[in-house]
Amino acid sequence: MDIIDLKILKLLSVDAEMPMKEIGDKCGINSPSAISKRIKKLKEQNVIKSIRAEVDYSKFGLNFLAVTFIKAKYKKNYTDLLSGKLLKISGIITLLEILGEIDFVIITLNKDQEAYKENMRYLMSLDEIDRTDTRVVIENFMLCDFSKIDISEEFNIKISKL
Structure with missing residues (x-):
C-alpha cells in the first residue's frame, strides 16, 4: 500500500460514489482504469470491506435509538453463544x-418504545444474561463515522488536503 x-481510501471514505476520474485527478493519476484497478486490489486485500449507502432511517419511522449494556453469566463459550x-x-x-x-x-434502532420493549422481552428470556442496563438516545450527533479517521497518520505520511 502506498500514498496513492x-x-x-480517504476520498472513498468521504464519498464512495466519487467518479474514478475525479479520484484520479485528486491523486495525480490521469487514468480512471488505474484507479479502478487499485480499488479492486484494495477490495481483494479486504482493506475495503464494502461500499454502502448512508440511509436516513428516520424517513421510515425508525427514530428510537437505544444503547443497552449487557452483563453476561460466565460459562464456557458464553461470548460465542450469546453474541x-x-x-x-x-x-x-x-x-x-x-x-x-x-x-x-x-445499539438498536426501532420504530418506538413499544418495539424496543419486544427486544427487552427477548433479552430477559436469555439464560446467558445476568442483567441489562438501557439508555435511550435523545440526540445523535455522530454514529460511527469512520471517515474522520486519518489512516495516513498510522504511516507517518502527510496527505495534503484533498
Missing part, C-alpha cells in the same frame, strides 16, 4: 464485546 492507495443470540435482535445496528463490568453493548 491511502489517498484513494449469536444478540445478533437476532430486531433493529440491531451495533454489537460490541467489551472488557470490564459489562460484557456487551448493543
